[in-house]
Amino acid sequence: MKKRALISVSDKRNIVEFAAGLVNLNFEIISTGGTLKTLQDADIPAIPIDQVTGFPEILDGRVKTLHPLVHGGLLAKRSNPDHVKQLEVNQIHPIDLVVVNLYPFKQTLEKPGVSKEEIIENIDIGGPTMLRSAAKNYADVLVVVDPSDYEFTLQSLETGTVDLDVRQKFAAKVFRHTANYDAMIGSYFLTQTAEEFPETYTVTYEKVQSLRYGENPHQIAAFYKNPIQDGMSLANAEQLHGKELSFNNIQDANAAVEILAEYDGPTAVAVKHMNPCGIGMGASIEEAFQEAFEADPVSIFGGIIALNREVDSQTAEKLSEIFLEIVIAPSFSEKALDILTSKKNIRLLTMDMNRNNQQKFRLTTIDGGMLIQSNDDGVIEEKDLEVVTKKSPSDAELKQLLFAWKAVKHVKSNAIVLAKNNQTVGIGAGQMNRVGAARIAIEQAGSKAIGAVMASDAFFPMPDTVEAAIKAGVTAIIQPGGSKRDQDSIDVCNRHGIAMVFTGMRHFKH
Template identity: 50%
Template sequence: MTDIVPIRRALISLSDKSGIEALAAALASAGVELVSTGGTAAKLRALGHDVRDVSDLTGFPEMMDGRVKTLHPTVHGGLLAVRDNPDHVAAMDAHGIGAIDLAVINLYPFEATVAKGAGRDEVIENIDIGGPSMVRSAAKNHASVAILTDPADYPELLAALGAGGTDLAFRKRLAAKAFATTAAYDSAISHWFASADQKTKFPAKAASARVLSGTLRYGENPHQDAALYVPGSVDTHGLPQATQVQGKELSYNNYNDANAALELAAEFAGQDPAVVIVKHANPCGVAQRGSLRGAWDEALACDSVSAFGGIVATNVPLDAATAEAITGIFTEVVVAPGASDEAKALFAKKKNLRLLLTAGLPDPRRAGQVMSIIAGGILVQDRDSGAITADDLKLVTRREPTAQELADCLFAWTVARHVKSNAIVYAKDGVTAGIGAGQMNRRDSARIAAIKAREAAETYGWPQPRTVGSAVASDAFFPFADGLLAAVEAGATAVIQPGGSIRDDEVIAAADEAGLAMLFTGMRHFRH
């Protein structure tokens, strides 16, 4: 393989023309012959550069509405020819094929076309054929050809141009990025076809298209490397799309916990102000009140011990009163759909606190899939976007819930779906009274949540724990009556759970004996 390759001829074909001015000027100044197609050629001419049309190279005009223009031996021969292979050189001479030393190509905006809701015909026309073909040809022959698919690489290319040509190490990096680009592009296309036909939701072969957003300081632990990737096209108000106003770089754990908080806060979009406090991906306090500051106070009271060093998310923009209260304890990250200037100024006093502002809240009912890596494979499933309303509930006890108990059941159920299984959530008056998460049996989750409620009562000097007179939600059915009886012991008066156990009759009988109202949802929310 040669090392330094001078650039004498460049083929430029761009959908995204950002940075083309400086690139074209540098190439033209270095005496590089410019070859281009369609709109790119027109843009280059408008900038005052001499450009040779690809059709001049091939001897064929663009045809079939531009579907066929670069699929020709003159183009691909110029990209693929091995320069020190005598047979290749002879073929080039025999057929009048000139070498192409640089290809600057990006592809039709397929994902953007899909994201804007375009019809099938428009989407199909934005499946690039010639572009990926040229990218792959140039990348395969990186021994002699530099392939640029990302404007971020233009400055390094211009530096190489000034040094007499591209070196092999640079061309290898460009080739690796090029093949990743076409792989991601094909992945997006394959996923679109699969989503358009539900019969192939889980195709025989699946590819993943993702773009590196950045590397992280480390993973869950310092000895683990980590990075953040995003899909090629994102239609959500997630953390990678948020503006980080201040604070240290987010860690792997920060992203994981902040996402858990944001996803739960999004459940309350368009409702009264809500505050979610998360620790180790589990909610440790959630509340809704007439004011955001009131919601913060109530959420914190649920488990102020766990809230130390936690993550906070809100469903409405932050105000000064709430910001002042949040900064009263050590908080790692705060995520919200906006903040007042006064709130930002208060957070600025805590330089290490990360403040992230989103343009909105993600849709908790959005479609999509989630993956989990296991030894030797990947588990794939639909997102848990299922939801229930009061109309979906089935009363299974003699006593009906009061209006407040019903509201608290639905609130507790909303929180429970975001708590690691086995999950038990007590709620009263729109506030979590106690949360039990991640236990190996449901009875222990119920007891742990009750213990936290008793500790909160002692801390704040309340006459009794908030679990007294509360509603309790269980993310899955009670397999035995013991879990329900633990909730009764804690003072719960209403229960919401999926039902479906072979011992449902036993559990219902225990609820009736205790005078509880119990509702079945018919939907489970395991979260592992």
């Protein structure tokens, strides 16, 4: 009895060559639908599935392989005499090899203007069922889901036997593949039903690359991406130049991109250790970078720069003058690329700067569990502010308060940001007490603190932070409010004639 292979693929890359190799190895091929036509058009002998089942494909192809003559051939254990006898009694031909990949659900979701009906029709039923049946019986059935495994499979079959560990490895890949597929479908229906936290939470990510190590050389790491995430995402960036990104590069670059998304005008963001060390806005991207650089010319060394406008030659010249790990921008002019690619160690990335407005969640693992929360997408506009002091901020101060508020949202708590003229001039991050963060920011700002505004990511539990800001020359403060001792801070501001506004929104970042 000839060995039998069942081939049914949506991704038809190299399938003709693979099938031809199977025929040369004396396999009999059965196939379905479009795959059958592809093989027959290439003069590869193939048996239609309905000739095996004795039943036509029905319901527009929804039912074609869901049949005992197919799944009996997949699930029978060759080492079990009773199974073998049942195959003989029911005239079921064993299937020795399954080559299946699934309807393009992900690609269908990504199509502009796709209808719900088309999405539903691209949920594969027969394919996952065949894959799971074959994978369950991997000791007897070799199952191939990945076209990149075709060549290795042929080479293994040419030896006469395929080792059990290879069969198990391929079976494991199948179950990961079907889990990934089902997770994408589950995520789609979750968006349709608007359930935020269902009884189980299944996510899937696809591997982008292995990394040399994690945060430290003794840690292993890899980079994965959400397979259906589009828009402004580092996972979708294209690298134009430089060596592979490291674990810490990716963390820092993502932080820079998230900060950049807060600003509309020409903006440059410099990041070190996932905190901004400088944010600048300007009339041009060159001016914006200059502002970001001058915000902290020491910390920017070895940092990551993200810009929301094309990098021109003038900006590239300035970028090339300092050591930077990564520059991210929507694009680079030809001359800018010539300038920057002359530096061997710099990485250049381009990415879509269009913000994705779909609801996104942030997952944080703990030992034995996971925390899930929505992204901190809270936005405060001028109309949302409550002036709580006798003095109101001027129009110029309001503009700077909102600039600083967008920045402090992305600084590790406890966080204080001082800003002036569309530039961060002092940043205090990750301190155990708020006045400590303020002192760091004030010390960094130096004389620039005079006439600056201050943003705090959370309320002031006592007025010491406000007193330190006023002593440094700060003229206006933005903070969430909500402390039992808010009035103490308000009174200090009133005594010194400076303005303070409440946002009613906190921005803790742990």
